[in-house]
Amino acid sequence: MNQYVLVVLAFVGGIFLAMQGGLNAHLGVILKNPLIASAVAFFSSLIFAFIFIVVSVRDVPSLSELKDVPVYLWFTGGLCSVIGVSLYYYTIPKLGIATMISLGLCGQLVFSLLAGQFGWLNLPTEPMTLKRIIGVVSMSIGIILITIK
Known part of the structure; x- marks a missing residue:
């Protein structure tokens, strides 16, 4: 893919991350809890990710490929996401x-x-x-x- 296209995609991705941060921080204020807002965001993200997978993925990993994934990789990225995103939702309304x-x-x-x-x-x-x-x-x-x- 062209380097300029990648730069534009990264820039647009940043816009969407800022938008989701603002929207979900507002959700956290309304729900009075940034962790609940994170759970809602991750649940809806899961639904959208599955839709995108069904529409776009042609090659799914085999069972042996899934078994080769270290156990910690199944969870640590999600843990980092919950902590980072929840901190965003907590601090955006305050800062x-x-x-x-x-x-x-x-x-x-x-x-x-x-x-x-x-x-x-x-x-x-x-x-x-x-x-x-x-x-x-x-x-x-x-x-x-x-x-x-």
Whole structure:
């Protein structure tokens, strides 16, 4: 796939994540509990994911491929999702969506820089360069400017 198309898809994905954060944070306020909002969001996500699978997936994993998946991979991603998403839903109404998304992206960027440097999570290594460090520092300065009231 063309690199420009991938960039646009990533950008649009970020828009949808910010939208879902705002919408589900509002749901959490109405339900008076961000964990209930997370459960509702994940349940509806499950339904939509199954619909998309039925419509688009041609090759399903075999039973032996499923057995090869380490047990921890069946659960840890979901645990990280529940914690991260619930924290978003909890903090967006208190901090505002721009502040929360900015801080969340900063956390993602810092972690991804470290994970790339050291090859954490079985991902390919991406050396930490001066250019990347300048990018993180620049983003951090931007976040400070966004969050100062």
